Amino acid sequence: MHSDTATAEKPFTARGAVAVIANRRGELLLHLRDDTDSIAWPAHWSLLGGGADGDESVADAIVRELDEEAGLTVPDLVELFEIHDAHGSGQRITFFAGTWDGDETGLPLSEGVKLQFVAPADLDILTIPPFIRDGINRFLAERPDRPSRTRGRPAAAQ
Incomplete structure (x- = not known):
């Protein structure tokens, strides 16, 4: 297991990108990384x-990485926010979001062990890097299709 107290060796200026890909059921596409140091x-x-x-x-970079890692094209990607992976790669990671409703088991995975759609309720049982967990939680809290307290009320009451 990766230690949260490890010091990143790569420069802070390094940049990366990840994609929060959801299907119509609201599940998120996760990638199980290789077990190599x-x-x-x-x-x-x-x-x-x-x-x-x-x-x-x-x-x-995210368009290239999705294609290289999984042969995946997600045409509706939008940039969300940035988080620093202080205890892993040392990179500033830009989070993107998009939707895809295909069968993840049929994707040609070139890195890692597997891809799997996971329901948000099941995320707590998985070992996820803290910065990725933070980004997913932020995405889930901010996504526009999330029910709001004012939705369904008359305009005057909002």
Whole structure:
């Protein structure tokens, strides 16, 4: 298990991107990382993504990473926010969100152990890097399809 107190060796200026991909049932596509010491967060459930190459933008990086890691194209990706992976890669990670309703078991996974859609209620039982968990929780709290307290009330009452 990766220690939360480890010091990142990569420079703070390194940039990366991950994608929170949801299906119409509200499940999130998670990626079980390889169990090898040569990567950040080995044997953890994470989101698809990776580092930006050279002067590549994070928007270009996430499109490339989704294709390289899983042969996946998500046309409706939107940029959400950024979180620093202080205890893993050391990168500033930009979170993107999009939707995809395919069968994850048929994707040609080139890195990691497996891909799986997971219901938000089941996330607590998985080993997820803290910065990824924080990003997923923020996404779930802020997503526009989340029921709000004012939805369904007459306009005058809002």
